[in-house]
Amino acid sequence: MGTKSRKIVVTSALPYANGDIHLGHLVEYVQTDFWVRFQKMRGHRCVYVCADDTHGTPIMVRARTEGITPEELIARSYALHTKDFSDFEILFDNYYSTNSEENRAFSESIYQAMQKSGAVTTRKLPQLYCEHDAMFLPDRFVKGVCPKCGAENQYGDSCDACGQTYAAEELKEAHCTICGRAPVMRDSEHLFFELEPFRDFLKAWIPQHTAPDVANKLLEWFNEPLRGWCISRDAPYFGFEIPGHPGKFFYVWVDAPIGYMASLQKWCSNHGESFDAWWQNPEAELYHFIGKDIVRFHCLFWPTMLNVAGIKTPNQVFVHGFLTVNGEKMSKSKGTFVKARTYLDHLNPQDLRFYYACKLNGTTDDLDLNLGDFVNRVNSDLVGKITNLASRGAQMLQKSLGGKAGAMDAEGRALCERAQSRADAVAAYYEARDFGKVMVEVRDLADAANQYFDAQAPWALVKTDPEAARRVMTSILNIFRVLAIYLQPILPAYAAKVSKLFNEPPYVWSDVTKTIEHAAINPYEYLATRVEQAAVDKMIEASRGGPVCPPASAKVPGPVRPATEPVKAATEPVKAATEPVKAAEPVKETIDYDTFAKMDLRAATVVSAELVEGADKLLKLQLDIGEARPRQVFAGIRKAYDPAKLIGRQVVMVANLAPRKMRFGLSEGMILAAGNPDGALFVVSPDAGAVPGATVK
Ligand SMILES: [Zn+2]
Numbered sequence: 195m196g197t198k199s200r201k202i203v204v205t206s207a208l209p210y211a212n213g214d215i216h217l218g219h220l221v222e223y224v225q226t227d228f229w230v231r232f233q234k235m236r237g238h239r240c241v242y243v244c245a246d247d248t249h250g251t252p253i254m255v256r257a258r259t260e261g262i263t264p265e266e267l268i269a270r271s272y273a274l275h276t277k278d279f280s281d282f283e284i285l286f287d288n289y290y291s292t293n294s295e296e297n298r299a300f301s302e303s304i305y306q307a308m309q310k311s312g313a314v315t316t317r318k319l320p321q322l323y324c325e326h327d328a329m330f331l332p333d334r335f336v337k338g339v340c341p342k343c344g345a346e347n348q349y350g351d352s353c354d355a356c357g358q359t360y361a362a363e364e365l366k367e368a369h370c371t372i373c374g375r376a377p378v379m380r381d382s383e384h385l386f387f388e389l390e391p392f393r394d395f396l397k398a399w400i401p402q403h404t405a406p407d408v409a410n411k412l413l414e415w416f417n418e419p420l421r422g423w424c425i426s427r428d429a430p431y432f433g434f435e436i437p438g439h440p441g442k443f444f445y446v447w448v449d450a451p452i453g454y455m456a457s458l459q460k461w462c463s464n465h466g467e468s469f470d471a472w473w474q475n476p477e478a479e480l481y482h483f484i485g486k487d488i489v490r491f492h493c494l495f496w497p498t499m500l501n502v503a504g505i506k507t508p509n510q511v512f513v514h515g516f517l518t519v520n521g522e523k524m525s526k527s528k529g530t531f532v533k534a535r536t537y538l539d540h541l542n543p544q545d546l547r548f549y550y551a552c553k554l555n556g557t558t559d560d561l562d563l564n565l566g567d568f569v570n571r572v573n574s575d576l577v578g579k580i581t582n583l584a585s586r587g588a589q590m591l592q593k594s595l596g597g598k599a600g601a602m603d604a605e606g607r608a609l610c611e612r613a614q615s616r617a618d619a620v621a622a623y624y625e626a627r628d629f630g631k632v633m634v635e636v637r638d639l640a641d642a643a644n645q646y647f648d649a650q651a652p653w654a655l656v657k658t659d660p661e662a663a664r665r666v667m668t669s670i671l672n673i674f675r676v677l678a679i680y681l682q683p684i685l686p687a688y689a690a691k692v693s694k695l696f697n698e699p700p701y702v703w704s705d706v707t708k709t710i711e712h713a714a715i716n717p718y719e720y721l722a723t724r725v726e727q728a729a730v731d732k733m734i735e736a737s738r739g740g741p742v743c744p745p746a747s748a749k750v751p752g753p754v755r756p757a758t759e760p761v762k763a764a765t766e767p768v769k770a771a772t773e774p775v776k777a778a779e780p781v782k783e784t785i786d787y788d789t790f791a792k793m794d795l796r797a798a799t800v801v802s803a804e805l806v807e808g809a810d811k812l813l814k815l816q817l818d819i820g821e822a823r824p825r826q827v828f829a830g831i832r833k834a835y836d837p838a839k840l841i842g843r844q845v846v847m848v849a850n851l852a853p854r855k856m857r858f859g860l861s862e863g864m865i866l867a868a869g870n871p872d873g874a875l876f877v878v879s880p881d882a883g884a885v886p887g888a889t890v891k
């Protein structure tokens with residue numbers, strides 16, 4: 195306290211629009227949110243901006259597969275991502291999209307500065323090209339036989355079987371993953387941003403703006419000439435076309451970090467603020483929170499781009515580690531690749547914030563979510579130690595003493611003052627992003643308060659000396675109030691209920707110095723409940739089943755993002771999800787209307803239909819029933835229908851049938867078809883005019 199008000203811009207890395215937010219992502223957003231909320235509580239002006247990263251080949255290909263535009267795809271992701279973030283209490287000042295006019299303008303002007311600097315060169319690169327799909331194929335769009343070990347079905351950059359990396363053209367029997375045809379080699383001219391001319395700038399910049407371990411790792415690259423960075427991609431590509439180079443687009447990693455600027459610009463426009471007063475102002479501060487996998491983009495290319503464009507570089511890049519679950523990499527087959535939404539379906543978001551805070555220490559160490567430890571810490575520390583102070587203290591005060599706080603007794607006051615005296619230390623831990631130490635302080639103070647509470651035994655005292663009991667309860671509540679203030683950046687909804695309990699507005703840091711005596715206390719609202727192991731088990735089970743699988747060709751990750759693990763194929767025998775009704779069968783037993791009404795039938799538009807390799811009766815359908823994304827259904831209609839002719843047709847779908855795991859993926863419903871006695875099949879369709887998702891009744 196006592197520091198002058200700072201102006202701070204904070205960013206988290208932009209999540210890619212071709213996927214769901216998962217618990218690994220949340221390690222970053224949650225810790226950035228802690229830090230930002232802390233700065234705001236301290237009275238600083240702090241703006242937290244982020245955006246969806248929307249460009250690149252995977253977005254384009256996925257949209258194409260689903261039969262929608264890339265803009266529709268990214269709008270859908272935007273809605274899902276922002277809902278996940280707000281449900282986890284992550285509060286952005288602005289959450290934008292890299293596919294914005296602000297971003298295009300910044301990208302073009304920074305590119306022009308890069309060109310002017312003389313560091314943009316052109317080189318011809320031979321690349322695999324699919325003549326059928328009329329596109330150059332990124333590494334992950336080529337599969338073939340590993341040139342080193344002969345394993346089949348390997349990607350164009352590395353072999354999963356032997357771990358070797360190689361160039362795509364070395365792959366044997368290469369084929370395009372979109373159409374299956376053999377690609378050809380073609381020369382393409384690409385733009386490179388040369389880093390070598392900026393060697394001295396970078397060598398000085400890196401140690402000043404990153405932690406020593408991060409800097410040391412980066413500086414290893416400086417033992418040899420720095421390689422140029424390819425900043426162009428060939429059409430078709432979803433992104434910004436490069437001025438003066440028709441058919442060439444900025445590589446997604448060029449305009450992604452520029453998206454930080456665009457999001458801040460948008461916030462400034464919305465709030466009548468000046469962009470330069472925030473970003474370019476030497477008095478203002480700029481911090482990026484990122485994972486260690488994207489360090490080179492943020493600490494080599496990005497500062498160099500900003501530097502040539504005369505734009506201020508970040509004060510510091512805060513790098514964190516990866517999430518492991520139970521000590522291992524997140525795994526779909528083990529059910530530990532948990533999506534944000536799946537977590538929210540089973541558990542309370544504040545518990546994850548609490549647990550992550552306990553484990554975060556401001557370094558690049560990986561963070562382990564040990565599920566047993568998670569249950570124990572929430573139950574013993576958050577519920578048992580911390581919250582217990584308020585629930586016992588406030589409830590007893592309400593029940594037996596008219597809800598009125600009195601004065602603290604001497605011992606209680608000393609404990610409260612001790613808690614208050616830790617404010618600067620706790621603030622220093624927050625500033626250093628050492629949230630684990632914040633939690634240790636809070637837990638220690640809670641332990642001391644619980645000992646005092648138990649020693650005073652107010653539940654007995656209230657019968658013999660109610661005013662003495664009131665003094666104990668008043669002390670306990672005041673100590674708890676200080677702890678809640680310390681916890682507010684980590685548990686904002688929790689702290690909001692505490693301030694309500696004491697009839698106060700949301701806390702600022704200096705509220706720590708106050709005490710609440712001789713005042714009425716509002717009714718106690720529950721603040722935290724125990725986590726049940728059964729709920730954790732259900733979440734893991736739900737993650738193992740894997741909700742909707744995106745279409746196979748869309749699972750290809752972006753060129754630089756880590757691959758997500760492939761969904762493990764289930765082992766059940768193949769069964770058609772849609773089985774024709776045999777006409778010759780007698781009519782089944784009578785059901786009442788309520789039984790019929792349980793069935794949720796919907797008009798569905800077929801957005802894609804594909805053959806399923808290894809199943810000669812099945813078609814894989816993507817069905818639009820007006821939901822955020824299409825449902826995948828395997829239907830046994832391959833004999834009767836040409837997949838191409840089904841696309842765009844309307845069918846009737848049973849929308850509430852339990853999803854069924856099949857060898858080829860999840861089937862999330864079934865479609866209705868009439869089956870003649872001779873086995874011929876006829877898909878049931880609504881008449882023209884029904885919108886996708888219309889109920890059939
Ligand atoms: Zn191999």
Ligand SMILES: [Zn+2]
Nearest residue numbers: 324327370373
């Ligand atoms: Zn192809």
